[in-house]
Amino acid sequence: MASSTTTDTYQTCLSDLSATSSNGSSPTTDALLQCISSSFDAQTASTHASINTFFLLYAATLVFFMQAGFAMVSAGCVRTNNVQNTLLKNLLDACGAALGFYTVGYAFAWGGSLDTATTERTFIGTQNFFLMDVDSSQDSFWLFQLAFCSASATIVAGTLAERCQMVAYLAYSMTLAGFVYPVVVHSIWSPSGFLSATRETDLFLDVGMIDFAGSTVVHLTGGMTALIATIVLGPRTGRFYDLRGNPLKVPKEFAGHSLALQMLGVFILWFGWYGFNAGSILNITNDLNHTIVSHTAINTTLAASAGSIMTLFLSTVVAERFTGEIVFSLSYAMNGCLSGLVAITAGCSVVEHWAAIIIGLVGGALYLACSKFLVKKRIDDAVDGIPVHLINGIWGTLSVGLFAVPELLEQVYGRGDHAGWFYSWGQGSADAKLLGAQVVGILFVSGWVMITMFPFFCFLHYVGWLRADSLEEVVGLDAAYSQGVLQTRARAQSEEENMEHYISEYVKQREEKAFIKKINSNSTHGRTILGASMHSMNIINSSMHSRKDSLPRAIESLNNSRHSGSRGSRSINDIAIDNLHGQSEDGFAAPDEGSA
Secondary structure: OHHHHHHHHHHHHHHHHHHHOOOOOOOOHHHHHHHHHHHHHHHHHHHHHHHHHHHHHHHHHHHHHHHHHHHHHHHHHOOHHHHHHHHHHHHHHHHHHHHHHHHHHHHHHHOOOOOOOOOOOOOOOOOOHHHOOOOHHHHHHHHHHHHHHHHHHHHHHHHOOOOEOHHHHHHHHHHHHHHHHHHHHHHHOOOOOOOOOOOOOOOHHHOOOOOOOOHHHHHHHHHHHHHHHHHHHOOOOOOOEOOOOOEOOOOOOOOOOOHHHHHHHHHHHHHHHHHHHHHHHOOOOOOOHHHHHHHHHHHHHHHHHHHHHHHHHHHHHHHHHHHOOOOOOHHHHHHHHHHHHHHHOOOOOOOOHHHHHHHHHHHHHHHHHHHHHHHHOOOOOOOOHHHHHHHHHHHHHHHHHHHOOHHHHHHHHOOOOOOOHHHHHHOOOOOOHHHHHHHHHHHHHHHHHHHHHHHHHHHHHHOOOOEOOHHHHHHOHHHHHHOOHHHHHHHHOOOOOHHHHHHHHHHHHHHHHHHHHHHHHHHHOOOOOHHHHHHHHHHHHHHOOHHHHHHHHHHHHHHHOOOOOOOOOOOHHHHHHHHHOOOOOOOOOOOOHHHO
16 A cells, blocks of 8 residues: 555656656656655655544543543432432533633633744633634534533533532623633643743743643533632522521431442543543644653553542541441442542652652542532532532642653643752752643632623622522422423322422412513513402412522421321421520421431
């Protein structure tokens, strides 16, 4: 095959040169060799372009497949009456991010000059909206960047599980993908960004901020958004507070319904992370980039393993100290694995293998400490996404400033004069420029997400679009938004008896709202009579307080339908009656399922 290609190239060059000769003489040897060399260079460039495009598309599909991993982890962590709603939110992440990134997100992130020799600094891109004027050779790059954008958006899905309205979530995902996330990308990854390490000249602190695959850009952005949203949204009903709104002495655990789904999700994420980290090299045919890809994959594996083992055994030691029992927690081990993956993402290409293990170990310990801290502060994170992504996004970014080595920096970024602080300190220079750039990057991203997303979630909360109704939480968001009341009622027949009463109360609420809507619709067509209007006003009056009194009303109905039980054996309903005496109109919590 090679011989045939060479012969064809020779014949083509000979024919072309003869045709262009003024006197029809045979071409000179030098001209013929130059033509053959140019032809081979063109063929090689075409082959390299094809290889790089396939490599990037393959990495993009791996990263996009991580959406399935996020979905499985979230679905496994929630209760059965919220699974469909949680999965739908994960799907909306992918769909909303795709539309937002196509319309304006890519332009804000990468619009403008991609030349590494550029000297301009811009806060946000201003070209290529709707992918206009984007060369077709960049299509694979767009898909790869979209997969990263979707990953950042979906971090919040599990954190807000079981209590967030659907409309609010769709609005959030498109806002993050279309505006907030792209600004972070432009500042750190685009050659025009002020923190970019891919510029050839005029680098921030002479080194630029290094985030190879997204500990800051993806995970810190998503994790900080999750923290803000969780604080504004508040904890799930019954998690930290009783019916009067008083803090529970011991927070109520809402165990997820399937550890198997969580484990499946973790392995899918781990598998996709090889595309996440290794694919960030973008071009596999240049110089020694193939060795960087292999090095990155090994570091990814080591950090994940170290994080999981550290979290597993550290949680066991803590449990034994406080309970006297040796308990190996699968949930902690899985999240420790993800913590190690997040932590190594920024520096996977520029740290040694032993450093990757240390980064993973520290990441696992930080996850466990932060998880306990959030519970102590009554911040309800349904899937522990904040300690996994936010805390380890910060740690992973800092670890580059500590462990990066000159040889790998030279190989990846073309310069290695400012290494990690530990390395330079060992050499006697204690150069902290890289560490300083990393700290500035963390502060910038945290501040940017705070000033954009905090007002956004506060607005949603103010207009009543953020939080689901308390009774909807008890019934489950599947009944409220996804599968409907009939399917929930059928499932409830095999569950606790009180669920039927909650569902009945919820049905009554929906019928009232539907009647009001019908009356208002008739009014616009001139068919409303005075009696109907008065009846409508009465229902509207009563419905204005339905979000606050629907749950206690359901509990009261439940207790009225039962005979009085023995005082010696207090049921959940007896406790609920006591709690309702002197109850204010503030938030209500679901009855404690564990005491039924």
